[in-house]
Amino acid sequence: MFKAIIKSKNLIPSSSQHQVKSKILPPISFNSKVSSLNFSFSSLHFIMNLLAFKYLLTLYFFLNAFINFCSGRRRNIKKDEGADVMISCNVDISQEDDIDLSVVWKKDDVTLKLHDNPHYYYHSNNASLVIKQITVNDIGSYQCFADTDSGPIGEPTHLQVKEKLKFVDPQIDKKLELSSVSKLSCKTRGHLTPTVYWEKNGLKRLPGHITQKNGTLIFNGVLSTDAGKYTCFASDSVTSIQTTVNVEVGRAPKFTHTPPKQLEVTSGSTVLLECRAEGDPLPIIHWDKNKMRDFTDDRVKTFPNGSLVIFDATPIDQARYGCIAGNLKGFERAEVDLVVKISELSEHESEARMTKTMMITVGGVTLYMVLVIVLVIWYRVRNERRKAAALIYSQNGSKPDISGLEMKERSIKLKADPDTQSTEDIVSFGELLLRPDDTSESGVSLLIIQLP
Secondary structure: OOOOOOOOOOOOOOOOOOOOOOOOOOOOOOOOOOOOOOOOHHHHHHHHHHHHHHHHHHHHHHHHHHHHHHHOOOOEEEEEOOOOEEEOOOOOHHHOOOOOOOEEEEEOOEEOOOOOOOOEEEOOOOOOEEEOOOOHHHOEEEEEEEOOOOOEOOOOEEEEEEOOOEEOOOOOEEEEEOOOEEEEEOOEEOOOOOEEEEEEOOEOOOOOOEEEEOOEEEEEOOOHHHOEEEEEEEEOOOOEEEEEEEEEEEEEEEEEEOOOOEEEEEOOOOEEEEOEEEEEOOOEEEEEEOOEOOOOOOOEEEOOOOEEEEOOOOHHHOEEEEEEEEEOOEEEEEEEEEEEEOOOOHHHHHHHHHHHHHHHHHHHHHHHHHHHHHHHHHHHHHHHHHHHHHHHHHHHOOOOOOOOOOOOOOEEEEOOOOOOOOOOEEEEOEEEEEEEEEEOOOOOEEEEEEOO
């Protein structure tokens, strides 16, 4: 604290009405009226002393800052983002041979983990801390401490980071709804205020229904012609950056027909669930059961028009079915709870169906067995008829007509050749029997064909 004391002599002639009687400047009364033409020497001395105090105070702060800079104690450090910064602890550990001193660095009273951290580097000789490629997350107060109870051994240093100009959450693709009022933002961040503007497909002039305000594009009624590439430019006195957004225009899916939220059916009935949607491009409709899209049952069918059909509904079909309509602009979902009730006659119907099935099965098996027996008999009879016809052909020399033969017992008389002895042979239709003892001179034996 500085005090200014000035010794004065009688500098005013005795003829003057004002005399300085005190060696110390009297205090100035703010209630007194000071004439603009007559200044007192006491007020003049006070103003001079005040100016001298101001200059001395400025000199003190300048000398103090210079001493701190020369000694390495920087209370405030301000660096650009991405630069490396070193914070000194003002301790020369290499000269402390007799003292085992361990230094700990803290940021905002939280101990920093310097080991195995590539972001920090610790100088073992002077205990200085180096922060590599600083970011805004490094802003704070740093101080070094001895790993003892002696407390801090260095003065705190506040690190400030001048953040570079950058985009905040830049967009790549943007989907706009037709005829809607939409916005396209270009947010930036940095220690300097940037200038932001937009271009469409390389042209600065935008359509009349598109305006930009504070780096935000406003579409007052989106048109199909608004699709394209929009580039946002941001620049300050140091840096210039840009980002491009691909804008697509369309209409998100919107349902025109959905099934009721809850549907009750009886077991055995056919269930039809219909779902219709519109959009640009035309949305594709999918169905799921309890949010599972795999329909393994053949009774459940889905169709391209958005319908789902369940044939012969059973209690296992009771679930929540979801209809999803989607295109490039988005998705829409509608759900229906299907409840399948078992009717009172269902058990009797099941028994009747089982009995009918068994009867049909047994009847089919019986018919098959009868058919097999008939075919076996027919096959054996056909073979016997062919054998009998072959025998007659061998005796007469002419091919017989077997179309008139019947499946009953009958006799055929054969006339012997006129040149030979007349012999009447009896052939009975049925099993072929050869009687070697009943032969005639012509060599014709008595044959009996008899059904088994």
